[in-house]
Amino acid sequence: MRLISFRNQSKTRIGVIKEDKILDVQALHEKYKNQISVDSFEFPTDLKQLIEMNEKSIPYVEQLIESHGRENLDHSFSLSEVEIMAPISQPEKIICVGLNYLDHCKETGLEPPLSPVIFSKYANAIIGEKEAIEIPVNSEQVDFEAELVVVIGKEAKRITEEEAAEYIFGYTIMNDVSARDHQFSDGQWTRGKSADTFAPIGPAIVTKGQVVDPHNLDISLKLNGEVMQQSNTKNLIFRIPYIVSYLSQSMTLKPGDLIATGTPPGVGMGREPKVWLKDGDRVSITIENIGTLSNTVEKVRVTQKT
Structure with missing residues (x-):
């Protein structure tokens, strides 16, 4: 995965770059958290926290992306729409x-x-x-x-x-x-x-x-x-x-x-x-x-x- 921190509408978010799009990982978590079977954990608020929890968080993020699907444009941005931090x-x-x-x-x-x-x-x-x-x-x-x-x-x-x-x-x-x-x-x-x-x-x-x-x-x-x-x-x-x-x-x-x-x-x-x-x-x-x-x-x- 290609993980980034980005800012959109004054909020700093965790993102994953997929082809030419940025997927908002926190938004995907809110959308799919009840559909994915995973051990309970508090979802990280920044990339450093995600790294600290990587044994749990990375498999979960991979499932979020799979649930989102390749063609779904919800909760995604072009690189020009956001500020990469x-x-x-x-x-x-x-x-x-x-x-x-x-x-x-x-x-x-x-x-x-x-x-x-x-x-x-x-x-x-x-x-x-x-x-x-x-x-x-x-x-x-x-x-x-x-x-x-x-x-x-x-x-x-x-x-x-x-x-x-x-x-x-x-x-x-x-x-x-x-x-x-x-x-x-x-x-x-x-x-x-x-x-x-x-x-x-x-x-x-x-x-x-x-x-x-x-x-x-x-x-x-x-x-x-x-x-x-x-x-x-x-x-x-x-x-x-x-x-x-x-x-x-x-x-x-x-x-x-x-x-x-x-x-x-x-x-x-x-x-x-x-x-x-x-x-x-x-x-x-x-x-x-x-x-x-x-x-x-x-x-x-x-x-x-x-």
């Missing part, structure tokens, strides 16, 4: 893996790491599809990074690589926007990675059953229509089961946690001349079987107080 706006953790493509290491002038390079972003950075990435007033070197994101499906603590797939709910896309001037002047990455709007995510979370092999997905980023990054997730240095297991040895992973797996070569700071995001730019990331995440760019301007 970030699928998860308040995860407990946004964990990122740096330097996880060999060619990206080369373009940064750094040696490939012997173990995963881990850093974090914060929820204030999350925005959704078509929202604007804001260039902070105090930065002139804002960069783009296309990344495949793992969405954790249930609590994971000290699990093995072999067990990792059991704890993954699905996958989405993130642009790991980075203020390089802050990142390198600070000597660590927190401020440069966690400015407001620096984590566009979405538009959908694709459940893991829909992704045959997460280590063989084409990934690309276009800036104003020009391809800047292009690779395949088979080039990851540290593979997803290893990353999930590695992190779980130190921290308990929770449902809805997001793990960004690293970016391929082609980022702005690796180019000559360097390419920084500017006011009016359009950035889109496409990952095979996952979708396309598109955002505009705006420069924050300080208005003078009178």
Whole structure:
């Protein structure tokens, strides 16, 4: 399934994308709840809650869609009729893996790491599809990074690589926007990675059953229509089961946690001349079987107080 959060008439809803339509899952629940045999549970109000309850909620949602039928247009919207939100706006953790493509290491002038390079972003950075990435007033070197994101499906603590797939709910896309001037002047990455709007995510979370092999997905980023990054997730240095297991040895992973797996070569700071995001730019990331995440760019301007 392709699950989204969307807003219609000022209400945020859970949706499933079917072909070119969005099905309102909560509306389907109200319509069919008495017709489906299911263990009693309180239906989730947002996508994070649905993930937390996935062993019950996902089979139920599948039954709702089956009951609704392919041709039924009730409780459905076209993509143009709604505002697509970030699928998860308040995860407990946004964990990122740096330097996880060999060619990206080369373009940064750094040696490939012997173990995963881990850093974090914060929820204030999350925005959704078509929202604007804001260039902070105090930065002139804002960069783009296309990344495949793992969405954790249930609590994971000290699990093995072999067990990792059991704890993954699905996958989405993130642009790991980075203020390089802050990142390198600070000597660590927190401020440069966690400015407001620096984590566009979405538009959908694709459940893991829909992704045959997460280590063989084409990934690309276009800036104003020009391809800047292009690779395949088979080039990851540290593979997803290893990353999930590695992190779980130190921290308990929770449902809805997001793990960004690293970016391929082609980022702005690796180019000559360097390419920084500017006011009016359009950035889109496409990952095979996952979708396309598109955002505009705006420069924050300080208005003078009178």
